[in-house]
Amino acid sequence: MLKKFYKIIILPFTVFLLYLMFFGMGRMQFEDHIVRIKPIISTVWFIQDTISWFDIVKIVLGxxxxxxxxxxLGWVFPKLNNLKSLIITFVSTIVIIEALQYFSRLGVFDVDDVILNTFGVFLGWQMKRMLETKFRKFVVE
Structure with a gap:
């Protein structure tokens, strides 16, 4: 049941997320191309420069x-049940998306985004494993 729901919802969710990454939240085209490649540094700077804890939580946790x-994604693409395959595929994809943000100037190429997004995928993979183990009858197609 969960797998069927997931297969229906993941494509619209992906389109919505891409919209947010390029056009949402009042995004405008930057004057310059911006790259942030020092891990953790840009997130620390963001936290130091942001007054609102709500904004910090919204961006970092988001x-x-x-x-x-x-x-x-292993529920749709069985080869991605393996964590290594999933992470390699995801990191490759998110780096391309970050590069598109850079070249379009509709965002910033930020290595912290890659790290945080990948951590989210890892958490999801762990949740999937737990659901498949503890709630097998609800996960089955």
């Missing part, structure tokens, strides 16, 4: 939570 559903 970069993790919004990607949890991609940890379940």
């Amino acid at each position: 970069n993790v939570v919004m990607f949890i559903p991609f940890g379940f």
Whole structure:
């Protein structure tokens, strides 16, 4: 039952997420191409420069939570049940998306986004494993 629901919802969710990454939340085209490649540094700077804890939680946690559903991609693509395959595929894809943000100037290429998004996928994969183990009858197609 969960697998069927997931297979229906993942494509619209992905389109919605891509919209947010390029056009949502009042995004406008930057004057310059921006790259942030020092891990953790840009997130620390963001936290230091942001007054609102709500904004900090929304951005940092959002970069993790919004990607949890991609940890379940093995339900659609069986080769992605393996964590290594899933992470390699996901990191390759998210780097391409970050590069598109950079080249379009509709975002920033930020290595912290790659790290946080990938952590979200890992959490999703762990949740999938737990669901498959503890709630087998609800997960089966």
